[in-house]
Amino acid sequence: MRTRRETTRAATIREIKDTALARMRAQGTVDVKLSDVARDMRMSAPGLYRYFDGREGLLTALIVDAMTGLAERVEAARDTRPPTDPGGRFLAVAQAYRQWALSDPEGFTLVFGPALGGLERAAHKPDAEPGPDKAAALRAMDALRSLTRDSDVCGNRRRMPLNRLPPVLDKALCDADLHGADPATELAMVHCWASLHGFVTLEVNGNLEWHGAAARDPMFLGLVRLLIGLLGLPEPVDGWPPGTPEP
The missing domain is CATH 1.10.357.10 (Tetracycline Repressor, domain 2)
Structure with a gap:
């Protein structure tokens, strides 16, 4: 069974992925920037590095x-x-x-x-x-x-x-x-x-x-x-x- 922290982390990872895909659809290209994804999520770009090793x-x-x-x-x-x-x-x-x-x-x-x-x-x-x-x-x-x-x-x-x-x-x-x-x-x-x-x-x-x-x-x-x-x-x-x- 997942802990509360694990559940929250998994949900945030899913949200980051969904936000990146939404930006891809909006801009018509899959070449997204991590800073744009962070901005769409109202997060700092460095904050995303807690979940992914960069772009x-x-x-x-x-x-x-x-x-x-x-x-x-x-x-x-x-x-x-x-x-x-x-x-x-x-x-x-x-x-x-x-x-x-x-x-x-x-x-x-x-x-x-x-x-x-x-x-x-x-x-x-x-x-x-x-x-x-x-x-x-x-x-x-x-x-x-x-x-x-x-x-x-x-x-x-x-x-x-x-x-x-x-x-x-x-x-x-x-x-x-x-x-x-x-x-x-x-x-x-x-x-x-x-x-x-x-x-x-x-x-x-x-x-x-x-x-x-x-x-x-x-x-x-x-x-x-x-x-x-x-x-x-x-x-x-x-x-x-x-x-x-x-x-």
Whole structure:
């Protein structure tokens, strides 16, 4: 059970984070200053150092929160479908990834946007020391990796689209911690994530506005359908949402 001091400290940390996120939304950028956050809270800037190790510490904490939120979203979505429905799992995870980004654009930008001055994103570096940000990133990526990792789907061995890899790529993938995946399967996961992430990034940044809001759902579903076909996964057991483009 928390003491009164621990409860008060946790509430203040949450308020600092919420204030920083509110300022990000108001100014349209995630590159906030600690002095601005302190001013919004009617605190002194030095007072914030009792809770975070400067601006970098605050931003890192927000990145961990965002990555944890992403991991929870995609894991929960994946687990709504059984392992015997890999196509349904892929669809659910893809939709959850997109919904997370659209509902938390500040978190999305903190995690995947341009590097902020003085902030090292350990989650993006393979040789970084283990920490909460890296653990959250690995958790989120493993939910995606699990969709393409197994060589058997419903008892039928499937072949990855690209199996003959150049030596430099094969070595790079073999040297990485693939969590049980073979290089060709890992490459397929990266290609799928890059495709989904590219669409979502364009949408979050408003670059698909000219197509109209009504077109974006079927456009995204069409991409997911293409990727499922590319991976050789079966169609979702429950079928596709209405409006999904057809072959």
